[in-house]
Each structure stands twice: as C-alpha cells, then as structure tokens.
Amino acid sequence: MSEQEEQYTVRAKGITKNFQLFSTQAEKLKSIFKGNTDAADFWALRGINFDIEPGDVVGIVGTNGSGKSTLLNILSGVIPQTSGTLEINGSIGVVAINEGLNWDLTGRENIRLKQLMMGMTNKEIDAAMPDIIEFSELGEFIDQPVKDYSSGMRSKLGFSIVTHNDPDILIVDEALSVGDQNFSKKALGKIREFIAQGKTIFFVSHDLEQVREFTNKVMWIQYGEMRDFGATKKVADEYQAFTAKLDQMSEEERTAFVNTEKNQQQLFTIEQLQDQFAIQKVPEDEVREVTKLRSFEGFNSFSLWVSLLLIIGLMVLVIMRGYGR
Amino acid sequence: MWIIIKSIFQLAADQIQNIGLTVRLAIYDTRANNAHKYLGSLWEILDPLFQVLTYAVIFGGGFQTRAPQDGMPYFTWMAVGFAAWYLVNQGFSDTIRSIQTQLYMVKNVKFPVVILPMIRVVQVIPAVLSISVVAAIAMLVTGHFHPSVYWLQIVYYLFAAFVMLFFLGIFNATINILIPDYDLAIRQVLRLLFFVSGILSEPVQGNGFNNFIYYISRINPFYYIVNGWRGTFLNNEWFWNSPTVMAIFWLEMAFFAIIGTHLYLKFKDQLIDFV
Numbered sequence: 014m015s016e017q018e019e020q021y022t023v024r025a026k027g028i029t030k031n032f033q034l035f036s037t038q039a040e041k042l043k044s045i046f047k048g049n050t051d052a053a054d055f056w057a058l059r060g061i062n063f064d065i066e067p068g069d070v071v072g073i074v075g076t077n078g079s080g081k082s083t084l085l086n087i088l089s090g091v092i093p094q095t096s097g098t099l100e101i102n103g104s105i106g107v108v109a110i111n112e113g114l115n116w117d118l119t120g121r122e123n124i125r126l127k128q129l130m131m132g133m134t135n136k137e138i139d140a141a142m143p144d145i146i147e148f149s150e151l152g153e154f155i156d157q158p159v160k161d162y163s164s165g166m167r168s169k170l171g172f173s174i175v176t177h178n179d180p181d182i183l184i185v186d187e188a189l190s191v192g193d194q195n196f197s198k199k200a201l202g203k204i205r206e207f208i209a210q211g212k213t214i215f216f217v218s219h220d221l222e223q224v225r226e227f228t229n230k231v232m233w234i235q236y237g238e239m240r241d242f243g244a245t246k247k248v249a250d251e252y253q254a255f256t257a258k259l260d261q262m263s264e265e266e267r268t269a270f271v272n273t274e275k276n277q278q279q280l281f282t283i284e285q286l287q288d289q290f291a292i293q294k295v296p297e298d299e300v301r302e303v304t305k306l307r308s309f310e311g312f313n314s315f316s317l318w319v320s321l322l323l324i325i326g327l328m329v330l331v332i333m334r335g336y337g338r
Numbered sequence: 339m340w341i342i343i344k345s346i347f348q349l350a351a352d353q354i355q356n357i358g359l360t361v362r363l364a365i366y367d368t369r370a371n372n373a374h375k376y377l378g379s380l381w382e383i384l385d386p387l388f389q390v391l392t393y394a395v396i397f398g399g400g401f402q403t404r405a406p407q408d409g410m411p412y413f414t415w416m417a418v419g420f421a422a423w424y425l426v427n428q429g430f431s432d433t434i435r436s437i438q439t440q441l442y443m444v445k446n447v448k449f450p451v452v453i454l455p456m457i458r459v460v461q462v463i464p465a466v467l468s469i470s471v472v473a474a475i476a477m478l479v480t481g482h483f484h485p486s487v488y489w490l491q492i493v494y495y496l497f498a499a500f501v502m503l504f505f506l507g508i509f510n511a512t513i514n515i516l517i518p519d520y521d522l523a524i525r526q527v528l529r530l531l532f533f534v535s536g537i538l539s540e541p542v543q544g545n546g547f548n549n550f551i552y553y554i555s556r557i558n559p560f561y562y563i564v565n566g567w568r569g570t571f572l573n574n575e576w577f578w579n580s581p582t583v584m585a586i587f588w589l590e591m592a593f594f595a596i597i598g599t600h601l602y603l604k605f606k607d608q609l610i611d612f613v
Contacts, residue, residue: 033608336582
C-alpha cells in the first residue's frame with residue numbers, strides 16, 4: 014500500500030480476549046468435562062488495533078478493569094489472545110510491582126531465579142550479578158528475604174533484573190510510582206537511555222502527570238475497547254475529561270453507566286468485529302485471518318471419546334487374554 | 339485423531355527441548371528450599387534414607403516379612419524396589435501441586451509452563467540415587483550384586499517411569515488447579531496404595547482378598563515400574579517376557595497422556611485465572 018517500507022516493533026490487529034465466567038464451582042467442573050458450556054462470556058478486550066514504531070513511548074491509560082493488564086499480558090506472551098494477530102519484533106521485558114518475585118527468597122536468589130527462567134546459565138548469571146545488585150541499590154538487603162522489603166525496594170529489584178536483560182521492548186506496569194525520588198530518577202534515566210537507543214516502551218500508570226511527562230503517544234483503553242490512540246497531549250486530555258465526567262456522576266448514574274458497558278462486554282461477539290472491519294473496507298481474507306479464533310479448546314470431543322474408548326477396549330482385550338480363563 | 343497424537347508428541351518435545359532449563363530450575367529450587375537449614379540439601383537425601391530404615395525395621399523386623407525368593411534377604415529386596423517406588427511415588431505426588439505453587443514465577447515472563455511438573459520430578463532424583471546406593475550396598479553385603487546384561491534394561495524402565503511421570507504430572511497438576519480437592523483425595527489413595535502395591539511384600543494369589551490385591555497390582559503402573567526394577571537388578575527377567583502387564587501399562591499411559599494433554603491445552607491459558 015505505502016511505498017516506503019514501514020517498520021514496526023509491535024503490530025496488533027483485532028486483538029480480543031475472552032474469559033469465561035463461572036458462577037459456581039459446579040459449573041466450572043462441568044466445563045472441564047463438557048467443553049464450552051453456556052457459561053457467560055466476558056470480553057476483556059474487544060478488537061484492539063495499533064502499530065507501534067521503534068522509539069515510541071506509549072502510555073496506556075484506562076480506569077481499573079478496563080483491560081490494560083490483559084493487554085500487557087498478551088503483549089508479553091503470558092496469555093495468548095482469543096483472536097487477532099500480533100507481530101512483535103524483539104524481546105520483551107516486564108517491570109511490575111512485586112509481581113513475579115518469590116517473597117520467601119532473598120533478593121540475590123530472586124535475581125538468579127529470574128535469570129534462569131529467561132534461559133541464562135549459572136555462569137552468565139554470576140557474571141551479571143554484581144551489576145544488577147549495584148543498580149538495585151539494595152546494598153546489604155540483597156541477602157534478606159524479599160518479604161522484608163519495602164514496596165519501593167521490590168520495584169527497584171524488579172526493575173534492575175528486567176532492564177539488565179536489555180529487552181528491545183520494555184513494559185513498565187505501575188512500577189515507578191512506588192520507588193523513592195532518587196530511584197525514580199535513576200530508573201527514568203535508564204528508560205531515557207532505552208528511548209535514546211530507539212527501544213519501544215509501554216508505560217502503564219495511573220499517574221497522568223507521569224504519563225504526560227514521559228510518553229509521546231497514549232493509548233486509552235476503556236471497557237476492552239481502544240477509545241483513542243495518538244499524541245500524548247490530545248489523548249491524555251480526552252481521558253482526563255472522561256474521568257472528570259465519571260467523577261461528577263452521581264453514584265447511581267455511575268453504576269448504571271458502568272453496568273451498561275460491562276453488559277456490552279458480555280454481549281460482544283466476533284461477528285461484531287467482522288462487521289467493523291467490513292465497514293472499514295478491510296479485504297475479506299484479511300478479516301478472516303484476523304478474526305480466526307486462536308485459542309485451542311481441547312480436542313474435539315468425538316475423537317477424544319473415540320480414542321479413549323479404543324484404549325479402554327484394547328485394555329479389556331489384553332486383560333481378557335492375559336488373565337481370562 | 340491425528341491431532342491428538344501430534345499434540346501429545348509436541349508437548350513431550352517441548353519438555354525435551356527445555357530439559358536444561360528444567361534441571362537448572364530444579365537444582366536452584368532444591369538449594370533455595372534448603373538454604374536456611376544447617377544441613378542444607380543433605381536433608382533431601384537423609385529423609386528417604388530414614389524412610390527405608392523405618393520400613394525395614396517394621397516389616398523386616400516386626401512383621402517378619404520375607405522376600406519372595408528363597409535366600410534373598412528382605413532388606414535387599416525391599417531397598418531395590420523402594421528406590422523405584424520413591425521415584426514414581428514421590429515424583430507423582432510432588433507433581434500434583436507443581437503448577438499451583440510455581441505459577442507466580444510465570445506471571446510476567448513467557449515461560450514453558452509444561453515443564454513445571456517435571457521440575458518436581460527432577461528434584462526427587464538425588465533421593466532416588468541415595469536409596470539406590472544403599473540398595474547397592476545391601477546387594478554387595480548379602481552377595482546378590484551380580485552385574486549382568488539384564489541391568490541394561492534399566493534404561494527401558496527409567497524411560498517408562500519418566501514418560502509416566504511426565505504425562506501423569508501434567509494431568510495431576512492441571513486437575514489440581516481446576517479441582518482443589520484433588521491433592522488431598524489422591525494422597526489418601528496413594529497412602530493405601532503403598533501397602534498393597536507390592537513395595538513391602540510381594541502380592542500373591544490366595545484367598546479372595548489376596549487375589550483382589552494381586553489383580554490390582556497387575557494394573558497398577560507404579561507396581562510395573564517397581565517390579566521391573568527388581569526384575570532388572572535381582573531376578574534377571576527381561577521386560578518383554580511379561581507382555582500383558584507391559585501392554586496394560588502403556589495403554590494406561592496413552593489414556594492419561596490423552597486426557598492430560600487435552601486438559602492442559604484447554605486450560606493452560608486460564609490457569610493463572612483459576613488460582
């Protein structure tokens with residue numbers, strides 16, 4: 014379409030995420046054996062599209078439960094999307110407050126565990142250890158269990174571990190709001206370093222001022238939909254106006270508003286997304302590719318039962334031949 | 339049908355590909371668990387050794403249980419089987435909570451969740467080795483240490499044991515997240531199974547109750563491994579000489595591999611939400 018070659022670090026098309034809500038333990042149990050039952054669907058994400066270029070610092074805003082964390086989890090590969098395509102060029106690191114740290118282990122042990130999980134060998138870790146410890150500023154505390162840390166110390170540790178791996182894409186999830194001024198400055202310095210190297214950064218924060226200060230683009234996600242994505246000033250203003258409006262509403266009004274939106278999230282179907290794409294005149298085969306369900310729902314029950322029965326039959330046969338008289 | 343076979347092998351391939359990571363994390367976790375004890379990781383070895391001794395005293399001494407072969411001292415017979423039993427039993431029960439307790443690690447990293455059960459199995463290996471050493475010493479002392487070509491089939495039985503622990507482990511760990519009662523329920527079964535599955539005394543045919551236990555042991559995959567271990571080191575029996583139990587064992591493995599893979603693939607994306 015466009016002549017010059019476009020470069021993307023992240024390109025997402027029609028990302029959706031569906032969670033099944035079970036109201037009772039029994040319903041959950043039933044779904045284990047019967048496949049998808051009539052449990053209520055909840056669409057945490059309803060078709061998110063965006064392109065991120067290298068060097069973009071993207072702030073992600075939205076009220077609680079709007080789907081920010083779900084999107085980050087999908088980006089970092091922890092959970093797969095229900096449908097949609099996601100192209101990522103580069104490695105990803107996530108900094109989040111105290112998540113992913115084992116509280117019973119010491120800081121040093123956590124560093125090793127994290128690095129092991131990233132696939133490093135013990136030798137490589139030994140070499141990297143002093144740098145990580147130094148950057149974390151934990152000093153003597155590095156050999157204390159993480160449960161004795163303050164929340165600021167925990168985020169320092171997490172930040173040091175992740176940034177040391179030098180990811181191409183850094184996801185910062187609320188992690189900088191808890192450290193002290195000094196470390197914040199240092200961490201932001203590190204982030205600036207990353208920006209200068211042309212890395213991509215996702216920055217999630219409830220602190221709108223921090224978002225304004227650091228990002229050049231803002232993505233506003235509300236009730237699983239992307240309300241807007243663009244230059245920081247414009248989108249941040251819109252979001253601020255929205256939260257102000259929400260604040261002004263009376264208790265009942267707000268509840269009613271939120272409930273309608275949440276209801277929409279339950280009623281959403283992939284077909285709606287297909288219609289949307291059709292309106293935008295996206296080629297049909299592309300729409301089909303993007304809206305294809307990606308999550309694997311287990312084997313189809315017919316072949317599952319046939320193979321299990323086959324095995325049981327064979328087993329009976331073997332037992333009859335071996336022990337029957 | 340084809341996709342089922344493909345998925346099962348894909349899962350196994352994932353595990354094999356990440357075997358280095360599995361072992362490194364297992365070693366790390368064992369060290370971390372024992373870091374604050376004075377004897378450290380030594381406990382991993384001491385604990386099973388005291389278990390063997392306890393059973394030897396109670397069953398060999400107190401109950402005067404005998405090995406099924408004439409002239410074979412009870413302790414030698416028991417210790418060889420116990421090494422195999424410890425691998426399958428401890429490995430099996432440790433996999434049940436493996437995903438549940440290690441899921442925190444996976445929260446922010448892309449990580450092959452499928453290896454979590456096997457990490458627990460690898461952690462059992464030092465204990466198994468130490469019991470094996472004790473068993474070997476017992477064999478030496480009592481004059482039953484005769485290395486032969488039969489010993490080579492330990493490769494087959496180890497393979498069988500790891501295949502079993504891998505697929506049962508995935509099945510266990512996934513089920514336990516979906517049904518939290520599974521852990522406790524299965525422990526009761528295992529406790530009972532221990533006394534009737536031929537680890538401490540060989541099941542023989544006899545009256546109704548004995549027959550019942552005898553036939554249970556024929557379809558018990560744990561017994562298959564334990565008995566195979568004894569056939570390898572003590573009785574000089576080739577594994578292909580008992581095709582019926584062999585077929586039953588592998589059919590059971592196929593059964594659990596299918597269910598385990600099905601459940602795991604179906605729920606792996608939601609595991610974090612279930613906990």
